[in-house]
Amino acid sequence: MSNWIEANVKDIVWWTDTLFSLIVNADVAPFKAGQFTKLSIMMDEKRIARAYSYVNSPSSSDLEFYLINVADGLLSPRLAKLKPGDTVMIESRASGFFTLDEVPASEQLFMLSTGTAIGPFLSILEQGDVWQQFSEIVLVHGVRLNADLSYQQRITQLQQTYPRLQYLPVVSREQPKAGLSGRITTHIADQSLFRYCKLTPSPSTTQFMICGNPEMVKETSEILTTAGYSRNRRREPGQITVEQYW
Known part of the structure; x- marks a missing residue:
């Protein structure tokens, strides 16, 4: 069962016109380096969610994700429009065995x-x-x-x-x-x-x-x-x- 919590957007760093890093703050459960979580937004009462790996070390309070803005994607173009102070939903528990x-x-x-x-x-x-x-x-x-x-x-x-x-x-x-x-x-x-x-x-x-x-x-x-x-x-x-x- 997913455990969604609110994350506050701290910053967005654009590397190219399609590559960007999303930095948020949220009270997530402890995770291991190499694991991923999910980010999501609600659209027409339906949750659009995708998995993204943590870029930050587990000890950092800034949670960072490295994304490509897929032009016809359901989620990434909306994440790309976020500004500092906005919120996005994050799954508090991480997953994965790439550790x-x-x-x-x-x-x-x-x-x-x-x-x-x-x-x-x-x-x-x-x-x-x-x-x-x-x-x-x-x-x-x-x-x-x-x-x-x-x-x-x-x-x-x-x-x-x-x-x-x-x-x-x-x-x-x-x-x-x-x-x-x-x-x-x-x-x-x-x-x-x-x-x-x-x-x-x-x-x-x-x-x-x-x-x-x-x-x-x-x-x-x-x-x-x-x-x-x-x-x-x-x-x-x-x-x-x-x-x-x-």
């Missing part, structure tokens, strides 16, 4: 994301507990355009706090200002992603968390499975933990 306690400890962790799916990884990194499980972490963000690489300031701050954090943008539709050109899947298949990071992964030393476009999640999982990695399950720990993002 550190579901991932076995190892030496290396590759966080592979596309688009707005970088959000849960930022939450995990902001919380900082991840460094008790891994000594090398690579945050990979696949986007179409350089302008879609949001949260640069926050990522830089994280790298200053945690010097072992590598950040790798992968830009598919124009020449990247930094990082690699093309698609994450291609660079994993031909190992160029690992060469770029100067890391040599193996099933005994490496974990992969994959979040984003379902096609990317599926294709990357297949490439890694062929290379000897396996899906991480509670009864049978592996090296691949995934979350579909829509």
